[in-house]
Amino acid sequence: MSIKNDMVVQFNYTLRDEKGEELETNKGLDPIAYLHGHHNMMPGVEKALTGRAIGDSFSVTLPPEETYGIRNPDAEQRVSVKHLQGAKVWKPGMRAIIHTEQGQRQVTVLKVGKFMATVDINHPLAGRELTFELEVVGARDATQEEIAHGHAHGVGGHHH
Missing domain, CATH: 3.10.50.40 (Chitinase A; domain 3)
Structure with a gap:
C-alpha cells in the first residue's frame, strides 16, 4: 500500500x-x-x-x-520571565517553552533581567x-x- x-x-x-x-x-x-x-x-x-x-x-x-523554516534575524521578543517554562533560573542560550495563541513554542533565551527576558522565537533548528x-x-x-x-x-x- x-x-x-x-x-x-x-x-x-x-x-x-x-x-x-x-x-x-x-x-x-x-x-x-x-x-x-x-x-x-x-x-x-x-x-x-x-x-x-x-x-x-x-x-x-x-x-x-x-x-x-528560514531564520528570521528580527525574531526577538521580550517576555515576562514568569512565562518561561522549563527551569527555575534562566541564562542566555537556554531553551524555554512559552505558551502562545498558536500553542506551545520553543524559544532560546538571549538576555535575562529580573522581570523580563529577551527570547529568540525562531525554532532552534x-x-x-x-x-x-x-x-x-x-x-x-x-x-x-x-x-x-x-x-x-x-x-x-x-x-x-
Missing part, C-alpha cells in the same frame, strides 16, 4: 544535523502518526514519505524551507539543512472521523 493523501502514516525517525550528529530520535518509543496530505507534517518529510510503503527505510536531506532517517512502520486509510478532525487518532496520534 503506497502512502497517499487521507492515510494515517506511522514512522520512526532519527534527525541529524549537517555534521551527521544525532539531534533527536523516537527509536524505542511509539512511532509518530500523522494524517498524510493535511499539513500535519513538515512539507519535506511528507513529500519524502509520499509513495512509500510499510517497511521502507531511507534517508532524506532537506533544506530549511521544507522543515523548520530553523535555517539548518537536516537529514531525516525514516522508517515507515504503518500506513492505513484514515477513518472519516480522522479526516473530519484533520488529524490521526490512536498510538502516536491525537487522543480525545
Whole structure:
C-alpha cells in the first residue's frame, strides 16, 4: 500500500544535523502518526514519505524551507520571565517553552533581567539543512472521523 493523501502514516525517525550528529530520535518509543496530505507534517518529510510503503527505510536531506523554516534575524521578543517554562533560573542560550495563541513554542533565551527576558522565537533548528532517517512502520486509510478532525487518532496520534 503506497502512502497517499487521507492515510494515517506511522514512522520512526532519527534527525541529524549537517555534521551527521544525532539531534533527536523516537527509536524505542511509539512511532509518530500523522494524517498524510493535511499539513500535519513538515512539507519535506511528507513529500519524502509520499509513495512509500510499510517497511521502507531511507534517508532524506532537506533544506530549511521544507522543515523548520528560514531564520528570521528580527525574531526577538521580550517576555515576562514568569512565562518561561522549563527551569527555575534562566541564562542566555537556554531553551524555554512559552505558551502562545498558536500553542506551545520553543524559544532560546538571549538576555535575562529580573522581570523580563529577551527570547529568540525562531525554532532552534530553523535555517539548518537536516537529514531525516525514516522508517515507515504503518500506513492505513484514515477513518472519516480522522479526516473530519484533520488529524490521526490512536498510538502516536491525537487522543480525545
